[in-house]
Amino acid sequence: MTITAIAFAALAAAAFPLLLWAIGRAVTAAGSRVPPSRARPRQYLAARLTGVRITAVVTGDDELLATLAAPGYGRLAAAFRVSASQCSLARVIRWRDENTLLRAYLSQDGAIMLADPALGGNAAGELPAAAGAPAREPAASPDHAPTEDR
DSSP states (O other): OOHHHHHHHHHHHHHHHHHHHHHHHHHHHHHHTSOOOOSSOOOOEEEEEEEEEEEEEEEOSSEEEEEEEETTTEEOSSOEEEETTTSOHHHHHHHHHTTOOEEEEEETTSOEEEEOTTTOOEEEEBOOOOTTSOOOOOSSOTTOOOOOOO
């Protein structure tokens, strides 16, 4: 190797971390100038319950209402609406039929996420809209494709 090649390799080795640092600073500066999203506010976890069971299910066309009971809480205050566009309704009915112990994550706005800790699978639920009140946006992201049990 010539002296020129060695000097170029040493210069490149020293400049590469500096280049990465400069790119990182530029991305951080650009990101701090972006205004916050005006979309629906984030949901924050209010409680996590274990041993939740689905006590009753009322089926509709493409949604169902489920009532839940948790040890220490008894029956939870309201029925939760589960939409077919968010999860498999057959899975929720199977959880009720098999008396499956679920884990529930409650958000501060009243939505709930049911999860089967043994076999996997989630079901998003929310409080049904009151008569005359506008319906809420779905609890899951719009790019989340519904899953089906096979």
